Every structure is written in structure tokens, then in C-alpha cells.
Amino acid sequence: MGIPNLQIACDHSDLPSALADISAVGDVVDILEVGTILMLQAGEEAVKCFRALYPDKKIVADTKCADAGGTVAKNCANAGADWMTCICSATIPTMIAAVKEVEEIQVELYGDWTYEHAQQWLDAGISQAIYHQSRDALLAGETWGEKDLTRVKKLIDMGFNVSVTGGLNVETVKLFAGIDVHTFITGRGITGVPDPKQAALDFKAEINRIWG
Amino acid sequence: MGIPNLQIACDHSDLPSALADISAVGDVVDILEVGTILMLQAGEEAVKCFRALYPDKKIVADTKCADAGGTVAKNCANAGADWMTCICSATIPTMIAAVKEVEEIQVELYGDWTYEHAQQWLDAGISQAIYHQSRDALLAGETWGEKDLTRVKKLIDMGFNVSVTGGLNVETVKLFAGIDVHTFITGRGITGVPDPKQAALDFKAEINRIWG
Numbered sequence: 001m002g003i004p005n006l007q008i009a010c011d012h013s014d015l016p017s018a019l020a021d022i023s024a025v026g027d028v029v030d031i032l033e034v035g036t037i038l039m040l041q042a043g044e045e046a047v048k049c050f051r052a053l054y055p056d057k058k059i060v061a062d063t064k065c066a067d068a069g070g071t072v073a074k075n076c077a078n079a080g081a082d083w084m085t086c087i088c089s090a091t092i093p094t095m096i097a098a099v100k101e102v103e104e105i106q107v108e109l110y111g112d113w114t115y116e117h118a119q120q121w122l123d124a125g126i127s128q129a130i131y132h133q134s135r136d137a138l139l140a141g142e143t144w145g146e147k148d149l150t151r152v153k154k155l156i157d158m159g160f161n162v163s164v165t166g167g168l169n170v171e172t173v174k175l176f177a178g179i180d181v182h183t184f185i186t187g188r189g190i191t192g193v194p195d196p197k198q199a200a201l202d203f204k205a206e207i208n209r210i211w212g
Numbered sequence: 213m214g215i216p217n218l219q220i221a222c223d224h225s226d227l228p229s230a231l232a233d234i235s236a237v238g239d240v241v242d243i244l245e246v247g248t249i250l251m252l253q254a255g256e257e258a259v260k261c262f263r264a265l266y267p268d269k270k271i272v273a274d275t276k277c278a279d280a281g282g283t284v285a286k287n288c289a290n291a292g293a294d295w296m297t298c299i300c301s302a303t304i305p306t307m308i309a310a311v312k313e314v315e316e317i318q319v320e321l322y323g324d325w326t327y328e329h330a331q332q333w334l335d336a337g338i339s340q341a342i343y344h345q346s347r348d349a350l351l352a353g354e355t356w357g358e359k360d361l362t363r364v365k366k367l368i369d370m371g372f373n374v375s376v377t378g379g380l381n382v383e384t385v386k387l388f389a390g391i392d393v394h395t396f397i398t399g400r401g402i403t404g405v406p407d408p409k410q411a412a413l414d415f416k417a418e419i420n421r422i423w424g
Contacts, residue, residue, distance in 0.1 A: 011280060011283075013283065013287055036277075036278070036279065036280070036284070037280055037283055037284055037287070039251075039252050039255070040251050040252065040255060040256070040273075040275050040284060040287065040288075041255045041256050041287055042255045042256075043251070043252060043253045043254045043255035043257070043258075044252070044253050044254075045255070046255075061252075063252050064276065064278045064279075064299070065248075066248070066276045066299050066320065066322050067248065067276075067322070067344070068223060068248070068249055071223075071225065071249055072248070072249055072252060075225055075249070075252065075253055076252075087276070087278050087299055087301060087322075088301060088323070089299060089300060089301040089322045089323030089324070089325075090322060090323070091322065091323065093351065093352040097351075108278065110278050110279070110299075110301045110302060110303065111300070111301030111302070111303065112301070112324065112329075113301075117324075132279070139305065139309075140305040
């Protein structure tokens, strides 16, 4: 079992505040994500800025691509992204088109996906899945539970590198002990606290304590 | 039965070429769409430019929003969009959050949605659905058929204003004769031909011939 990565999701509504946050934690985290909100606000400029500031980090463009996978993936790669996300309801041709243009595609799991779909994604050459507790679902009172952990384990058993995200903080990391999580993704668990760098260091320490 | 609208989808990878295309047809079409590809490349700037150039037209931000509906919708409304799209696999809380912030939400139908989902969207206050032939699916050889038209009619019967999109051109409009289509959405059916303004006029004439 490897040591899970830590990924910061920048779901800022403007580029300057996102840059301020990653400048605080970019050296600590493993992966930098241009979140969907930021992509829709600042576009490729956001990916280009992240790449310029952190030439050696993995950068994810969280496009949640649903169609025109080839074009969107090519645009993201051109701007400097290593990985890109597709929404699980994208068609298989969309995913196949996307996977040709970037290093890796991550499928974002929302709504009523099935393991049959998941096998099709694997067959299409997709290596990563993101198990997501929706922000809005969390606000509506839902949270991580045994049902979620079972699904995460099943996806890992199928062969996916699985990232988990949604309402995570340093305290919730231990819920995943014993599970071969690929990456913990957090936004406001790092950027929403008074000392983001310390929060990122605390995340890394807790991950190393459990998986190290 | 009303006369369907004509909507131009700008799925350009850069803002200048999108602006050139809408300047040719903006006075002819009813609705201007900042396509997903363009949103992910140029961000809110694209919506702001469309609004500045066409203060009186309906403008759609095709975000295909899957999460953080409230934030994304508020950002789109602030930039000048009237309508915004949500992907069908977004959770109901995401859709409810989005519908509060813009004039109308359109659900984009991809993958394995059901009429049970559709009823939940109606109950959440969503008035519009977009029946979509995926661009990548079209490239893979799929096309409009009786199965699609039956679904479109069923959604209209349920109470949705239904837009149709994907591989449409002036010749395919008549496939929908007798159906209360709300809007025909086309991108390269207008922008991909030598004379985009003439193509838009031909679309309008054909729509008026059938539904007028």
C-alpha cells in the first residue's frame, strides 16, 4: 500500500485569491487542482499560472468534461495540465477521445453510476476515479459512511487509483485507514483555515502516520 | 405550439474567434450560448463580452455544472448570463442551489438518466431540459432517431421546455415537425459553414416554415 497523495483543490471564484492560496501550500502538497469553479471563471489562464508557478508539480484541470473530450483535453494539456477530470455521465466515446490527449483522465463519480459503467471506463483506458461527496449534498447534511468506504474499496479492487474528496479535514483522514487511497483532495480543509500551510503539513503528517 | 427559438452554441477554444462568429449572426439568432469549451478556456470574460455586445439577447452559460451549483450560478449571473446548464448527474441539492441564483436552469441530458430523475428536476424548480446527441457519439456514428424523438416528446409532456442539440443542420430541423421543441441549438451548423449569417437565416426560415 502506497502513501496517499495530498491534493489541494482551488475552487476560488477568482484567480488572484487562488494564486495566493497555492503560494502558501504549493511546496507542501503533491498535486495542484484548478477546480471547476475557477476553470469556469478564469479559464485556461488559471492552468497556465499554476504551471508557471509550479513547473514540477502534478496539475489537474477539474473540467468535469461531459462532451467534446478530445478538444477539452487538448486545450487543458496545451495550458499545462497533466490530468483532467471527466464526469461519470460522459459517453465512452467522449472519455476515449479525452484519454488520448492528456497524461491521465480521472472520472468524477456523481449520481447513479454503476460498476458496469466503471468497468467500461477501465476498458476505455481510464486509470483514475474520484469518489466525491458532493459539496451541496454535504451542506444538505450527508456525510462519509460505511457505504462510501465500501464503494471506494470496490473501485480500488477493480483496478482504479481512487481519489476521495468532499468535506475532508485532518480529522476525517483516519476514516480511510487500511484503504489504499491514491489521493486525498481537499479545498477548504486547507484554504478555509487561518493557517493553510500548517493545515497542509498536518494533513501530510496524518497521512504519513497512518500509511507511512 | 410556439415557434422554436434558434440558439447558437459557441464552442470555440478562444474568445476572439467566438466573438467574430457571434458578430455575424447575433442579430439573427434568439439565444447566444457560451459553450462549455469556451467557458473552460476564457471563463467569465466570455460571458461578459457576449453580454456587452448583445445586451438584449438571452445568454446561456453552458457550464454543465455538476457541483457547487450556488457558487457557479451566482458567478454566471454576475457575469451577465440569463440561463445556465447543469449536468443531469448533478445531485438535487446542487440543482436547487443553482436554480436560486439565475433566471433559469437547463438540465443537460447525458448518459443514463431516467424519467424518475426528470420528475425530481421538475420538483426542484427546473423548467428546461436539453436533449443532447453527444458530439463524440455523433462522431462514433450515432444519429437522431425515433428513440430520441420519443424521449423528447415525453419530456415535453412532463412539462419541460426542451431544447435539442447535436449534429443539427437546416436539413435535420424537419425531423422534429409536430413536436413542441423550445429551442434548436447549433454550433457548427452555423459557424462551420462558409456563410454563417445565411445559415442562421436559413435555419430561421425553415423553423418558421414548419412551426410558423
